[in-house]
Amino acid sequence: MSSARRLRIGLAAYGTGWDLEAWRLPGATNSGLLDPSVIVDVARIAERGKLDYVFSGSALATEPNRLNRVFRWDNSVYAGTLAAVTEHVGFFPSYNTSFEHPYFVARQIATADRFSAGRIGVNLVYGIDRxxxxxxxxxxxxxxGEQSKYDRADEFTEVxxxxxxxxxxHDLLLDDRDGGTLIRPDSWHPIDFVGKHFQVRGPLNAPPPVQRKVPLIHVGESARSLELGIRHAEVRFSPYYGFEEGKRRYQQVKQxxxxxxxxPDKFLIIPGITFFxxxxxxxxxxxxxxAHRVQTEEVIPAYFSKVFGVDLAGVRASSRAADVLPLERLSGDALKTNRSGGLAREASTVKRGGLDDAHWLHDLLAKRLGEDLTLAELYHAVQSHLHGEQIFVGDTAGFADWLEANFVERVFDGIQLFPPYHRGPADFxxxxxxxxxxxxxxFRREYESRLLAENLGIA
Structure with a gap:
């Protein structure tokens, strides 16, 4: 394969998949909450497809009633176990800078990168995750606090x-048996960091990573968060803003x-995509x-009644949206304003992105689900977007067309796949x-390297 720009693709792996209702499908496998072999299978699927990496999110709260946050495997163990049964695919474990210490995280990342022969990245989450x-x-x-967390994250990342x-x-091992010197003198260096939040002498008591720079993912929408990401990260995990707005924001961030x-060619912009x-x-x-038939006939019409200020009593969720809604009045601001109210999906989802434009709505209505879009389909697309993710429903060629158009027109550099359930969507x-x-x-036919940074094209 030539050195031309290529699509980058990651795969998120959670015990039940990502969609909040699809776990109830007859073909879904939900034992991944308890059985690591399910997640091992996901990693093997990713490698079979020559995907760049497997992503694992982190949560530190105890939330038994939230499907996507019931359990979260320890990220370092998770990545290390999956690396042991694969050869090329990379891994991005997540850590929270508000709750964790950089010395411990550095030990885990350095160890995992050595044991995986250079296939580990890191996702640093700045949020306090209350x-x-x-x-x-x-x-x-x-x-x-809400502001000092960024100062702490900045120090954390530097340390x-x-x-x-x-x-x-890297040439620390001298192995001079005759002279009796195992480690080359002067091959280690204290970092002597003293900051407001951390004081770390160093050096790390683990060998350096195989990769000359462990890739870092940035997530966050605030101006301060984005500034930190631009300074430190190689990958931005971004919301999908729609085609035209996405192009504008892509160019803005690259600038x-x-x-x-x-x-900027070594700074990747990658949104999350849930797909059917x-x-x-x-x-x-x-x-x-x-997958979404479990939503009651009352909840979905009630939501759009509130958004539009119209009476949809007696209207079914399977009704054609264009027949019952004044879609010309549909705007991001309206949906954002009216997203409260205890709806089942909203109460069980983590907000990950903003909704400050309507470009994605026009893209949805005009290009992806067609003019026969139902209220139920529109509702679930809205909920996905409100929480920073795009949803695609269509056939193979349609998905490839959509990916190609967004990639070629530089809306994004790649995607992170969030399969709605295990295992069928990832396999397909x-x-x-x-x-x-x-x-x-x-997209590649074979891995270019055994190193994650080189496969991502950011080394």
């Missing part, structure tokens, strides 16, 4: 990467990266509708969509 009361599990922990990459020279003195893809559009929509993507992307020259 939902579910995580502070109750860390009694006495000096929790930062982490100085420990990883400045503590030891900011260049102004910070960094190479099948051999035909009809099959995909049937699966999507089957690898067996059907990946070959189509390869045929179009958009």
């Amino acid at each position: 939902e579910g009361g995580p502070a109750g599990n860390f009694g006495g922990w000096p929790l930062p 982490l990467f100085r420990l990883l990459h400045d503590s030891w020279d 900011q990266v260049a102004e910070a003195g960094r190479d 893809v099948a051999g035909t559009k009809r099959e995909a929509r049937e699966k999507f509708n089957e 993507f690898v067996d059907n969509v990946v070959p189509e992307l390869q045929r179009r020259g958009l």
Whole structure:
């Protein structure tokens, strides 16, 4: 494969998949909450498809009533176990800078990168993640405030990467048996960091990572968060803003990266995508509708009644949206304003992105689900977008077309797949969509390297 720009693809792995209703489908496998072999299978699927990485999110609260947050495997153990049964696919474990210490995280990342032969990245979450009361599990922990959390995250990131990459020279092993010197003198270096939140002498008591720079993912929408990401990260996990708005924001962020003195071609913008893809559009929509049939006929009409200020009493969720809604009045502001009210999906989802424009709505109505979009389909698309993710429902060629258009027009550099359930969607993507992307020259046929940073094109 040539050195031309290629689509980057990651796969998120959770015990039940990502969709809040699809776990009830007859073909879903939910034992992944308890059985690690299910997640091992997901990693093997990703590698079979030549995907770049497997992503695992982190949560520190105890939330038994929230499907996507019932359990979260310990990220370092998770990544290490999956790395042991794969050879090329990378891993991005997540850590929370408000609750964790950079020295411990550096030990885990350096160890995992050595044991995986260079396939580990890191996702640093700045948020305090107050939902579910995580502070109750860390009694006495000096929790930062909403503003000081960024100062702490900045220090955390600096300490982490100085420990990883400045503590030891890579040629540290002298192995002079005759002279009696195992470690080369002067090959280690204290970092002597003293800040407001951390004081770390170093060096790290683990060898340096195989990769010369462990890739970092940034997540966050605030101006301060984005500024930290532009300075430190190689990958931005971004909301999907729609086609035209996405292009504008893509160029804006890349320009900011260049102004910070960094190479914008080595800073990837990757949104999350939940997908229902099948051999035909009809099959995909049937699966999507089957997964969300559990929503009551009262909840969905009531939601849009509130958004539009119209009476939808007696209207079914399966009704064609264009027949019962004044869609010309549909706006991001209206949906954002009216998203409260205890709806089942909203109460069980973590907000990950903003909704300050309507570009994605026009894209949804005009291009993806068609003019026969039902109230139920529109509702679930809205809920996904409100929480920072895009949802695609369609056939193989349609998904490939959508990916190609957004990639070529520089709306994004790649996608992070959030399969709605295990295992069927991930298998279908690898067996059907990946070959189509390869045929179009958009995606690799073989891994270029054994190192995650090199496969991502950011080394």
